[in-house]
Amino acid sequence: MTVYGATIREVDVVVIGAGQAGLSAAYHLRRRGFAPYTGFVVLDADDAPGGAWAHRAPSLRMATVHGFHDLPDFELPAPDPAAPAREVVPGYFAAYEARHALPVERPVRVRAVRSLPDGRLRVETDRGGWTARALVNATGTWTRPFLPHYPGHFAGRQLHYAAYRGPEEFAGRRVVVVGGGASAVQVLSEVGAVAETVWVTRRPPVYRDGPFTEESGRAAVALVEERVRQGLPVRSVVSVTGLGPSVAYRRAEELGVLRRRPMFDRLTEHGVAWGGTEEPADVIVWATGFRPEVTHLAPLGLRGPGGGIRMAGTQAADDPRIHLVGYGPSASTVGANRAGRAAAAGLVRLLGDPRAAAPAAVPAQRS
Known part of the structure; x- marks a missing residue:
């Protein structure tokens, strides 16, 4: 040194x-x-x-x-x-x-x-x-992990994907996983085997059937490039490529944990809520990029x-x-x-x- x-x-x-x-x-x-x-x-x-x-x-x-x-x-x-x-x-x-x-x-x-x-x-x-x-x-x-702000107060544990270290600590808990990208799918594919999970995203996830080809890659990159040419905040390439077939995706699919729910509108002391409906949770994992x-x-x-x-x-x-x-x-x-x-x-x-x-x-x- x-x-x-x-x-x-x-x-x-x-x-x-x-x-x-x-x-x-x-x-x-x-x-x-x-x-x-x-x-x-x-x-x-x-x-x-x-x-x-x-x-x-x-x-x-x-x-x-x-x-x-x-x-x-x-x-x-x-x-x-x-x-x-x-x-x-x-x-x-x-x-x-x-x-x-x-x-x-x-x-x-x-x-x-x-x-x-x-x-x-x-x-x-x-x-x-x-x-x-x-x-x-x-x-x-x-x-620079991104944590979106939602009104309310949650008394349980919250962590960003950057601090996620594996599924063992969530065994037997009820876990809300937030995010529609590959990181969220990884967490679901692991935590879903040991805990009860709820998956929420702001938008319905986009799936693609085949592998990520050079042609589709160029198209995705072009969309992101247009934003940076205009000086707009950066979006990830994954946000426009969609979720493709992967080991983690197939595992999550087999576990039956890819049942997406829309984004909640507030946090509560013991979970998350949509209007008058509350979902109890012990942990929220923010896979939000x-x-x-x-x-x-x-x-x-x-x-x-x-x-x-x-x-x-x-x-x-x-x-x-x-x-x-x-x-x-x-x-x-x-x-x-x-x-x-x-x-x-x-x-x-x-x-x-x-x-x-x-x-x-x-x-x-x-x-």
Whole structure:
């Protein structure tokens, strides 16, 4: 681990985050000629490799993972389907960092990114400062779980999917699972075997019969891309792809727990209620998704009136120095890979080929 002092370190590109999107961006930056530690560096807030995968529930097995795509130029060795994803994927990420000699510094928590008068960026962290000509933000969403507000007070336990660790602690309880995506289905497929469950969603879930094809993937990504082009709040790709056949889905179907009820209108002391009808509950699990972690970018003023960051591909439309990967349409393992490649290509166009003798200057940006 590097010991940081007061010195400000200088690089061409800072990558924030070492999950799938950050590692893909780092791989492509190195392949394009950016040198480790002088051309680029990756700052990761975690103590060890793995990104969000290291924080997933121990009960999530590789057989029940909702899709995974290999990082570029290194396949994930065929895992044991019963192996915990939180062990397999972090091990793969660690091997990937070593194989490609990626300059990952950890644990480093980025506090703020600010624009300097000379057109560079200052990246402020809990372990010192960096300056860069450009930045790739790959912080994902895991650290910002979304909990919707409903009126009333529930005296039982509430937890977000991010804090879910498996079904054992819910045995014999009555559990309300909120959410219409893959995370909710995973919880239902596990908790439904040991507890009584009630499934509620805001909208009827959308099911698809077949696998997620490249054609359907492009159509889904296009819908999400249109939102980020307009600077609207990000929607997940899963929200427009629908629920497809999976091990978790089939298990939940066999358990008979996929009987969806509409969203309740309030919490009560001992459960949830629709009008005058109350459903008793011991626990509420909110599988209600996540929001992008971009609070450290606030000093750059990238958020528009629509509430989101207006994007042009992976680039922030209002600041060509900033690329966001694992954001919006690239918030999936296959999307993250493509975004990492696109961001690296965009930064070569902006900064010049790092293998050339005289790279182009960075245009000054507003503070």
